[in-house]
Amino acid sequence: MKIAHIALWTRDLAAQQTFWRDMFGGISNALYVSKNRPGFQSYFISLPEGPTIELMTLPELGTGHNGQEFTGWAHIAINVGTREDVDAMATRADQLGILASPPRTTGDGYYEAVIRDPDGNLIELVA
Numbered sequence: 001m002k003i004a005h006i007a008l009w010t011r012d013l014a015a016q017q018t019f020w021r022d023m024f025g026g027i028s029n030a031l032y033v034s035k036n037r038p039g040f041q042s043y044f045i046s047l048p049e050g051p052t053i054e055l056m057t058l059p060e061l062g063t064g065h066n067g068q069e070f071t072g073w074a075h076i077a078i079n080v081g082t083r084e085d086v087d088a089m090a091t092r093a094d095q096l097g098i099l100a101s102p103p104r105t106t107g108d109g110y111y112e113a114v115i116r117d118p119d120g121n122l123i124e125l126v127a
Contacts, residue, residue: 015118017043027046037058041056073121077126086113110126
């Protein structure tokens with residue numbers, strides 16, 4: 001088995017599409033506009049080695065877990081290759097002002113840096 005895709009609610013669909021394309025080399029499909037759910041729009045972003053990220057939006061997104069749609073996840077970890085790749089992406093993220101935590105070796109043995117997407121969701125870059 002493998003993950004087919006990961007879904008992310010966002011308030012800024014265009015900013016997320018650009019982020020996943022520019023930071024991770026993702027390839028986007030055409031904008032999907034639902035005919036059954038007014039206001040729902042999405043993109044699927046295919047990453048070079050998976051998984052696929054589904055970016056979704058609605059005009060009114062909540063911010064809590066009380067049965068309504070909301071933005072974000074706790075974090076997602078993406079293996080970007082080598083320590084050098086983590087360092088390079090962290091440097092780029094720092095220049096863009098989205099570096100949340102610089103590269104380090106964690107207690108569980110990962111070499112990682114943490115960045116934020118346009119909605120502030122955390123993404124661990126690991127090697």
